[in-house]
Amino acid sequence: MTFTTRKSVSLSVILWKNRRLALLWLALASVSSRTCQIAQALQMPLSGLVIAPSTELAMYAITIDHRQTGSQLDLLVQMFRLRRRVFRERLDWTVSVSGDLEIDIYDALAPTYVLVVSNEQDVLGCVRLLPTTGPTMLADTFPILLGDKEAPKSELVLESSRFCVDTGRATELGPHGFNRATFVLFAAMLETMRSKGASAIVTVTDVRMERILRRAGWPLARLTEPRKLGQTNALAGYLNDSDQALEAMYRQAGIEGPVVRKQPEDRKAA
Numbered sequence: 001m002t003f004t005t006r007k008s009v010s011l012s013v014i015l016w017k018n019r020r021l022a023l024l025w026l027a028l029a030s031v032s033s034r035t036c037q038i039a040q041a042l043q044m045p046l047s048g049l050v051i052a053p054s055t056e057l058a059m060y061a062i063t064i065d066h067r068q069t070g071s072q073l074d075l076l077v078q079m080f081r082l083r084r085r086v087f088r089e090r091l092d093w094t095v096s097v098s099g100d101l102e103i104d105i106y107d108a109l110a111p112t113y114v115l116v117v118s119n120e121q122d123v124l125g126c127v128r129l130l131p132t133t134g135p136t137m138l139a140d141t142f143p144i145l146l147g148d149k150e151a152p153k154s155e156l157v158l159e160s161s162r163f164c165v166d167t168g169r170a171t172e173l174g175p176h177g178f179n180r181a182t183f184v185l186f187a188a189m190l191e192t193m194r195s196k197g198a199s200a201i202v203t204v205t206d207v208r209m210e211r212i213l214r215r216a217g218w219p220l221a222r223l224t225e226p227r228k229l230g231q232t233n234a235l236a237g238y239l240n241d242s243d244q245a246l247e248a249m250y251r252q253a254g255i256e257g258p259v260v261r262k263q264p265e266d267r268k269a270a
C-alpha cells in the first residue's frame with residue numbers, strides 16, 4: 001500500500017533546511033551505531049536486540065517532547081525503528097527513511113511522542129502528537145481528505161499520526177482480539193490530550209482503524225467520507241475527549257487508573 005503525498009521531499013533536503021531535525025537525526029544515528037557495536041561485541045544478531053518477542057509484559061506509557069530528547073534517545077531510536085518496520089516494510093507506505101529509521105519533516109516541529117514501554121524498556125507502541133496551530137499532516141500533506149472543510153487550527157485540537165504497535169513484542173491480547181498495548185496507547189492519548197488542555201484529536205487514518213476505534217469505545221467523528229489513496233480507504237476525523245472512552249480503555253487494558261508516567265526534563269548545561 002502506498003500513500004501518495006502532495007510533496008516529495010528527500011531526507012537530505014529536510015535535514016539541510018532544519019537544524020533541529022538534523023541534530024536529532026545525528027543523535028539517533030549515533031545511538032543506532034552504538035547498538036550495532038554492542039551486538040557485534042556480544043556476538044549476537046542485531047535482530048535479537050530489536051524484535052525478540054516477549055509475552056505477558058507489564059507496560060505503561062510515557063511522553064517525550066523536545067525537553068527530554070537528550071535523555072530518551074534510546075527509546076526514540078526504538079520508536080523510529082518501529083515506525084520503519086510498520087510503515088515502510090509492512091504497509092509499504094511512501095515514507096522518508098534513513099538506514100533503519102523512519103523520520104519525516106513533522107518530527108522537526110517539536111512534537112510530543114507518546115510511547116507504550118515495557119518494564120524492560122522496550123517500546124511496544126507509539127504515536128506522534130502535534131499542535132494544529134502549526135503545520136500538520138492533514139493540512140499540508142493530505143488536504144484532499146478535507147473535502148470542502150478547513151483544517152483545524154486551534155489550541156484545543158491536537159493532531160495524531162504514526163500510530164503503531166509492535167505486535168512482535170506486545171503479544172498480549174485484550175477484548176475483541178485487539179492487542180492490549182493498543183488500549184494502553186489509546187488511554188495514553190486521552191490522558192495526554194487532557195494534560196495539554198485540548199479537547200479533541202484530529203487524525204488521518206483508514207476505515208480499518210476506524211472500525212477498531214469504534215469497537216474499542218472511542219468512535220471517530222468523520223470530517224468527510226473515505227477517499228481512496230493508493231490501496232487504502234483513507235479518511236480524516238476527530239477523536240473527542242470522553243470520560244466514557246477513557247474508562248473503556250482502562251477496562252480493556254486491564255488497569256485501574258492513569259497509564260502515563262511523568263518523565264524528568266533534561267537538565268540544562270551549567
